[in-house]
Amino acid sequence: VVQHDIVWVWPNADPQYKDIITKKKPPYIPVLDDPSFSKLMGNRDIPYGYEVLVENLMDPAHVPYAHYGIMRTRTPTVKVDREGGRPLDMKVKKLDINGFLGKQDWGSSNFIAPCIFHAFADVEVDQENRRLSLIFMCVPVSPGNSRLIWTFPRNFGVWIDKIVPRWIFHIGQNLILDSDLYLLHVEERKIMEIGATNWQKACFVPTKSDALVVGFRRWFNKYAGGEINWKGKYSGALPPSPPREQLMDRYWSHVVNCKSCNTAHKGLKALEVILQIMSVVLIGIVAVTKQNMISMVVKTTMASMAIICFAASKWLAHFIYKNFHYHDYNHAF
Incomplete structure (x- = not known):
């Protein structure tokens, strides 16, 4: 069944589930069907498991450090470190088989088991009636691999999404995913060494900001x-860790499956080739043209244009590789 522009599948081919849609429907999120909200989506295949993906998205305390x-x-009122971390008062309410509710100072969140995490600002927090939601759909793919579908509907600045191409937003969103991807890939292996059900022996989660992570692990272990x-x-065994460049690859994990990014990638690659051809053609014209046929000014201009085209093609090649293929991230800032 298609809902919210996403195909939902019941993961069991047993004949008894043939008409499951008449009894159990996918989770419905009203804001995704509200025409007053923007609704740009993105997706990416992630080289770590579903449970690590979910708990990472539930953990706002890591943002000033990992990203x-x-x-x-x-900005915290009292700066306690250079990254800008601050205490976060978070708590979990009503945890059961269907998920749980979360509460923090700026809003609320809802874990709709097993795959949706929806965070949103409370009405009383934003008096200007501006609404923003963070919606993540986390899909298990195989041990050590998952798929993330995200969308951030909002009812302000909607016109921006109609002007700015979607791939521009995806560059920034992929950069965020890449910035702690390697850390989480390694973290998953550390947890598996101890045993997933004993995750608390591998992690130290003493603060209120860890409430949602602890809540998810409680739900995951119990249900x-x-x-x-x-x-x-x-x-259930994790696959071997690939080389870093393959681990953080963007092309096969996102670009080929994203119409906007794939189109942009093809267009920019074509432009790169055009610039290279123009550079060669201009140099060729200057080289074969007799001295008295064109002035020195024209020759100099053409040579300069050839250099500019060549430099532009090199810059564009770097831009394409960095934003559509592989962008490493160094935490030793």
């Missing part, structure tokens, strides 16, 4: 047995 200099965060049931398709 330092990339994501804007609220899912602390692991994904792969129905015999996978053993």
Whole structure:
């Protein structure tokens, strides 16, 4: 069934579930069907598991550190460190098999088990009636791999999405995902060494800002047995870690599956080739043209244009590689 422009599938081919849609429907999020809100979506295949993906999205305390200099965060009234971290008062309410509710100073959140995390500002917090939601859909793919679908509907600045191409937004969003991707890939392996159900022995989560992470792990252990049931398709063992460039690849994990990014990639690659051809052609014209046929000014101009085209093609090649293929991130800032 298609809902919110997403295809939902019941993960069981048993004939008894043939008409499951008549009994159980996908989670409905009203804001995604509200025409007054923008609704740009993105997706990416992630090289770490579903449970690590979910808990990372539920953890706002890591943002000033893992995404330092990339994501804007609220400036604390009292700066306690250079990154701008601050205490966060968060709590979990009403945890059951269907998920749980979360509360923090700026708003609320809802974990709709097993795959949706929806965070939103409370009405009483924003008196200007500006609404912004952060909606993440986390899909288990295989041990050590998951898929993230995201959308951030808002009812202000909607015109921006009609002017700015979607791939521009995806460059920034992929940069955020990449900035802690390697850390989370390694974290998952550290947890697996101890055992997923004993995750608390690998992690130190003493503060109120850890409430949602602890809540999710409690839900995951209680209602899912602390692991994904792969129905015999996978053993549960994590695959070997690939080279860093392959691990953080953007092209195969996002670009080929995104119409906007794929179109932009093809267009920019074509422009790169055109610039290279123009550079060669201009140099060729200058080289074969007899001295008395064109003035020195024209020759100099053509040579300069050739250099500019060549330099532009090199810059564009770097831009394409960095934004559509691989962008490493160094936390030693």
